[in-house]
Amino acid sequence: MTIPAPIALLAELTHRCPLSCPYCSNPLEMVRKSTELDTGTWIDVFLQAADMGVLQLHLSGGEPASRRDLEDLTRAASNAGLYTNLITSGIGLTPRRLDALEAAGLDHVQLSLQGTNAELADRIGGYKGGFERKLAIARDIKERGLPLTLNAVMHRQNLDDLDRTIEMAVELGARRLEVACVQFHGWATKNRAALMPTREQTEAVKQTVAAAARRLSGILAFDFVPPDYHADYPKACMGGWGSAGLNVIPDGTVLPCHAAQSIPHLTFEKVQDRSLSDIWYKSPAFNAYRGTDWMPEPCRSCERKTIDFGGCRCQALAIAGDAAATDPVCVKSKDHDKVRQLLDDATAREENLIYRVNP
Amino acid sequence: MTLAFGRHDIPYLPRGVRIHHDRVRGQNVLLAPEKAIELDEIGLAILSRVDGDTTFDQIIASLAAAYDAPAERIEEDVQQFLTGLRARVYVMVRT
Ligand code: SF4
Numbered sequence A: 001m002t003i004p005a006p007i008a009l010l011a012e013l014t015h016r017c018p019l020s021c022p023y024c025s026n027p028l029e030m031v032r033k034s035t036e037l038d039t040g041t042w043i044d045v046f047l048q049a050a051d052m053g054v055l056q057l058h059l060s061g062g063e064p065a066s067r068r069d070l071e072d073l074t075r076a077a078s079n080a081g082l083y084t085n086l087i088t089s090g091i092g093l094t095p096r097r098l099d100a101l102e103a104a105g106l107d108h109v110q111l112s113l114q115g116t117n118a119e120l121a122d123r124i125g126g127y128k129g130g131f132e133r134k135l136a137i138a139r140d141i142k143e144r145g146l147p148l149t150l151n152a153v154m155h156r157q158n159l160d161d162l163d164r165t166i167e168m169a170v171e172l173g174a175r176r177l178e179v180a181c182v183q184f185h186g187w188a189t190k191n192r193a194a195l196m197p198t199r200e201q202t203e204a205v206k207q208t209v210a211a212a213a214r215r216l217s218g219i220l221a222f223d224f225v226p227p228d229y230h231a232d233y234p235k236a237c238m239g240g241w242g243s244a245g246l247n248v249i250p251d252g253t254v255l256p257c258h259a260a261q262s263i264p265h266l267t268f269e270k271v272q273d274r275s276l277s278d279i280w281y282k283s284p285a286f287n288a289y290r291g292t293d294w295m296p297e298p299c300r301s302c303e304r305k306t307i308d309f310g311g312c313r314c315q316a317l318a319i320a321g322d323a324a325a326t327d328p329v330c331v332k333s334k335d336h337d338k339v340r341q342l343l344d345d346a347t348a349r350e351e352n353l354i355y356r357v358n359p
Numbered sequence B: 001m002t003l004a005f006g007r008h009d010i011p012y013l014p015r016g017v018r019i020h021h022d023r024v025r026g027q028n029v030l031l032a033p034e035k036a037i038e039l040d041e042i043g044l045a046i047l048s049r050v051d052g053d054t055t056f057d058q059i060i061a062s063l064a065a066a067y068d069a070p071a072e073r074i075e076e077d078v079q080q081f082l083t084g085l086r087a088r089v090y091v092m093v094r095t
């Protein structure tokens, strides 16, 4: 197969974050501040990415505003022709910093929403006062006319608030709302029993999103990530492993997806040691699950194999014990009963949240 | 709400949405929040006329002249193309 050029780069600038969401997509082993890439190295990564054909740059974390050079990084990326998207909790941003980011050419802000009221949001984010500060910065974003997406991570404890979440997105002037049901990787796997949506919630969220998307067409666009374990077929892994996007973590390690380090037999290389292009096109880790040749049955002879690419490799490893297995979420997987079991266990119990820790 | 454009509506690309020449792939794309959409020749011809001053009618007339094609056919294509983008808020409208 010919390997396509990547379209998107997710730059996890830091793993530091004032919040401690129990579903954080950062790995359980986080990168410390002392080993974070410096400004110049990040800029070089952005230039390499632009030369490779990357169009979209997601400045993420942790909390990217925890990096004091965020404005410089944004300017360099913007000058390189990249579309710059800041993925933030809003904590650490100020009107002054927003002005500087605007002047640096920032294209878009994706603001996370932990809940629709201070009590819920601050409990989920593990940060008192966070909700009020977030609303204040959302108003500053709106005032400037910076394009805004609200990213609402949904789970058992806030799914019943979906209507209010949608209203808030409209009130805050967002053009887009991501209703992202928790994906069980990283910290979220520790919190399955506290976060797993119920069957009823899963049905309700699909209908609510579909109805709201029709009603608000042209005002608010929706992107919907449905709850995973309840589905018959798995989600496509980012358009296929190593096909559309890549992820650079704070210490320069390059991954095909944010959870890829959970696959122990793969070796991931660093931007300090090899060019981004070589890592994308030539490294064994990026080639491990590219295309369809690696697939086992039942995927190999399945008509959906170029739709979902056999699902998620990290989930296959976590649940089936084999990263090269069919994603066990799929009804055709021989390990599908394990997902059923996890689902039953998780929805039968109430557990306290286990918060992510800071590096 | 109906998203179809009226004759005097003025479509525009809101902040955060822009046409970009992708030098690596040698094509034009529409860049929008967390999205890149490939533009073919017709898409580019339409969007390069979406400047925030030109009305829907004027866009049709200009395309009909440039491509020497009947306005009704062009209108159908343009309506469909722009309505699709408007549904995702990649195109907005001034009346
Ligand atoms: S998910 Fe929460 S803790 Fe993790 S980076 Fe985002 S805001 Fe921070």
Ligand code: SF4
Residues within 6 Å of the ligand: A233, A234, A298, A299, A300, A302, A303, A304, A305, A306, A308, A309, A310, A311, A326, A327, A330, A331, A332, A333
């Ligand atoms: S068998 Fe494989 S390719 Fe087919 S639907 Fe299931 S995961 Fe997807």
